Amino acid sequence: xxxxxxxxxxxxxxxxxxxxxxxxxxxxxxxxxxxxxxxxxxxxxxxxxxxxxxxxxxxxxxxxxxxxxxxxxxxxxxxxxxxxxxxxxxxxxxxxxxxxxxxxxxxxxxxxxxxxxxxxxxxxxxxxxxxxxxxxxxxxxxxxxxxxxxxxxxxxxxxxxxxxxxxxxxxxxxxxxxxxxxxxxxxxxxxxxxxxxxxxxxxxxxxxxxxxxxxxxxxxxxxxxxxxxxxxxxxxxxxxxxxxxxxxxxxxxxxxxxxxxxxxxxxxxxxxx
Amino acid sequence: xxxxxxxxxxxxxxxxxxxxxxxxxxxxxxxxxxxxxxxxxxxxxxxxxxxxxxxxxxxxxxxxxxxxxxxxxxxxxxxxxxxxxxxxxxxxxxxxxxxxxxxxxxxxxxxxxxxxxxxxxxxxxxxxxxxxxxxxxxxxxxxxxxxxxxxxxxxxxxxxxxxxxxxxxxxxxxxxxxxxxxxxxxxxxxxxxxxxxxxxxxxxxxxxxxxxxxxxxxxxxxxxxxxxxxxxxxxxxxxxxxxxxxxxxxxxxxxxxxxxxxxxxxxxxxxx
Numbered sequence: 001x002x003x004x005x006x007x008x009x010x011x012x013x014x015x016x017x018x019x020x021x022x023x024x025x026x027x028x029x030x031x032x033x034x035x036x037x038x039x040x041x042x043x044x045x046x047x048x049x050x051x052x053x054x055x056x057x058x059x060x061x062x063x064x065x066x067x068x069x070x071x072x073x074x075x076x077x078x079x080x081x082x083x084x085x086x087x088x089x090x091x092x093x094x095x096x097x098x099x100x101x102x103x104x105x106x107x108x109x110x111x112x113x114x115x116x117x118x119x120x121x122x123x124x125x126x127x128x129x130x131x132x133x134x135x136x137x138x139x140x141x142x143x144x145x146x147x148x149x150x151x152x153x154x155x156x157x158x159x160x161x162x163x164x165x166x167x168x169x170x171x172x173x174x175x176x177x178x179x180x181x182x183x184x185x186x187x188x189x190x191x192x193x194x195x196x197x198x199x200x201x202x203x204x205x206x207x208x209x210x211x212x213x214x215x216x217x218x219x220x221x222x223x224x225x226x227x228x229x230x231x232x233x234x235x236x237x238x239x240x241x242x243x244x245x246x247x248x249x250x251x252x253x254x255x256x257x258x259x260x261x262x263x264x265x266x267x268x269x270x271x272x273x
Numbered sequence: 274x275x276x277x278x279x280x281x282x283x284x285x286x287x288x289x290x291x292x293x294x295x296x297x298x299x300x301x302x303x304x305x306x307x308x309x310x311x312x313x314x315x316x317x318x319x320x321x322x323x324x325x326x327x328x329x330x331x332x333x334x335x336x337x338x339x340x341x342x343x344x345x346x347x348x349x350x351x352x353x354x355x356x357x358x359x360x361x362x363x364x365x366x367x368x369x370x371x372x373x374x375x376x377x378x379x380x381x382x383x384x385x386x387x388x389x390x391x392x393x394x395x396x397x398x399x400x401x402x403x404x405x406x407x408x409x410x411x412x413x414x415x416x417x418x419x420x421x422x423x424x425x426x427x428x429x430x431x432x433x434x435x436x437x438x439x440x441x442x443x444x445x446x447x448x449x450x451x452x453x454x455x456x457x458x459x460x461x462x463x464x465x466x467x468x469x470x471x472x473x474x475x476x477x478x479x480x481x482x483x484x485x486x487x488x489x490x491x492x493x494x495x496x497x498x499x500x501x502x503x504x505x506x507x508x509x510x511x512x513x514x515x516x517x518x519x520x521x522x523x524x525x526x527x528x529x530x531x532x533x534x535x536x537x538x539x540x541x542x543x544x545x
Contacts, residue, residue: 033460039469046473046489050481055332055339064335181306185313189320196324206331 014111015119022123037131040080048076065205071232072203074145078155079200079226084132086162086223087191090121094174095183106272114171114261119168125160144164148233155231161246162223168253175257178264199225219249292389296398304402311403318362318407320354325475326414340479345421347477352414354475354499357439359404359411365444367399369451369467373460376445379542392533396448428506435502442518443474443498445525452529455536474498488512 027033055061056069067075094117097103106113140147148231173186195201197220204212204225213220231237235242304311329351333344342350372395375381384394415432426434447467457463474495478486481496489496494517501514 029457029462032460033465034464035457039462039465043469043472046481047476047484050485051476053482054480055336058340059336059338061336086447180309182310185317187308189313189317192317192321192324196328201324201328202331206335208331208334 015115018116018119019123019126023127025107025120026127028121032067040083041135044076044080048079049073052076065203067146067203067205070144074232075203075228076146077139077204078231081132081225081231082159082162082224082227083200084135085125085126085156085159086166086227086230086249088121088124088128088163088166088170090117090124090167090170094171095177095180097269098175098177098264099181101270103268107265114257117171118167121163125163151231151233154239155227158227158230158243158246162227165223165246165250165253168250168257172260173262175260178260178267194220194223197221197249198223219246221250222246226251253262289393291390292393293397295499297400297402298372300400301402307324313357314401314403315406318359319410322359322407322410325355326351340477342477342479345418348414349418349507350477350499350503351423351475352411352418353436353439353503356411356436357443357498358471359407360440361443363404363407364400365396365440365447367401368396369447369464370460371399372396372451373454373463376454376540381540382542385537392448392529396444422507424506427540432506435506438515438518439498439502442522442525443495444472444495445522445529446470446495446498449525449528449532452536454530455532457540470495477503490517497521 051133052069052072055064056072062068064072103113106116109116136145136147139145170187173183173190176183176186197215197218199221201209204215204221207215222242222245225233226237226246230239230242278331298402307448329347330344332339333347339347374397375384381391384391385404387394414522419429419432447470450467450470451463453463454460470493473489478490478496478500486496497518501511501518504511505515
């Protein structure tokens with residue numbers, strides 16, 4: 001009993017210490033961090049707001065596939081929030097770490113490599129949560145979005161599931177470096193496809209019907225469109241099923257990355273050792 | 274009197290062309306070594322171009338016009354921007370990621386020691402040979418939508434030069450922005466911001482409201498990259514936009530020279 005408890009305490013201490021280190025690493029270059037946050041906000045204010053204003057106001061359109069201007073603006077705000085919370089960029093240097101043999105050091109630590117990256121992910125998520133809260137507070141003050149407790153909580157939990165999916169996908173793509181020279185291309189491809197097919201650029205209601213039918217069988221709508229609709233309190237589908245599906249995709253990504261990690265270690269040559 | 278000057282300029286251009294030829298052959302050799310990466314880069318860029326065109330196409334399935342432009346004008350503009358992005362991604366973009374690494378690790382020292390313009394080496398040493406193939410994509414759509422817009426012979430003749438002008442402006446603005454890496458050190462944020470500005474430039478200027486339009490035409494003039502040349506192509510009376518592009522280019526180049534010298538003065542040379 002005592003041994004189990006002390007093991008749990010030791011694990012807890014390892015996780016908290018690693019999360020703290022990850023915080024300080026991510027906030028070390030403050031201006032760099034601010035620029036990373038400013039980017040999506042800049043895109044929202046200067047592109048999305050202006051583009052949809054031009055379409056609705058200049059053209060005198062009142063509704064577009066069920067969206068009036070205020071609803072479209074709210075949709076775009078929630079896309080930005082889902083982007084903050086869901087889309088991480090962990091594992092970006094994983095390929096280089098594997099190629100140059102830097103992961104050798106992690107393999108002898110009494111803390112797993114996946115766990116180390118999971119701590120980085122949790123640290124990143126907590127920072128992004130604060131950034132999202134501040135952004136949301138500002139846009140809510142301007143009455144661009146309406147905040148209701150239940151959709152907000154459901155949306156936040158869904159976003160965490162989306163973030164888990166992205167964490168696993170990024171980790172999986174990163175460890176492909178055991179066999180590939182560069183893996184960032186795969187990551188950018190995945191982000192590009194997701195941006196388009198998840199409704200992050202334009203709502204899925206504007207897509208042709210045949211394409212929407214196909215997308216129902218893929219994870220993309222669950223990465224932006226579904227959480228946005230949940231936040232807006234307009235998701236008409238089965239929410240339990242949506243949670244189940246995003247977790248299923250995250251689980252699949254986890255299983256694939258675990259398998260790849262085990263195989264990859266056998267192929268690892270530990271360059272520089 | 275002018276002959277020696279022309280001769281010297283010619284020799285200099287020849288010298289730099291020779292160096293660039295070496296850069297290109299090195300990049301080809303590296304690209305051929307990693308064939309999977311080579312193919313993936315081509316697919317990645319094509320997916321990106323398709324997503325841009327499809328977004329606008331889906332939008333125009335529900336609206337007839339945005340501003341004064343209909344679907345054809347808008348798609349022509351998008352193809353024009355993709356043509357610029359294609360050249361940018363192929364010949365320039367990789368270098369921006371390497372620049373901060375050079376500063377951070379002190380590798381810049383070795384570039385400064387070379388008997389050639391350091392800015393030339395920094396921003397033109399790397400290219401992606403694979404994505405050259407993708408050039409057919411934007412040009413197919415430029416020709417397709419340009420024909421629907423009934424462009425005249427002079428407009429067709431001007432088209433490649435205007436694409437190059439847009440590329441020069443975009444690259445110059447980005448190089449000027451990248452000078453801040455001397456002080457910021459970590460490049461992720463500034464490169465991220467650079468890509469967001471590319472996104473801003475990807476839409477015509479009339480989409481933006483007064484403040485945003487003025488800011489991105491005069492302060493950070495990324496809207497001129499596509500809007501000024503395409504507006505001129507569609508209506509030749511819009512030539513003042515091109516004059517403003519020339520002025521902005523001169524300002525950018527002066528700024529690059531100024532901040533390059535300032536940056537070098539504060540460069541700490543990590544490896545020394």
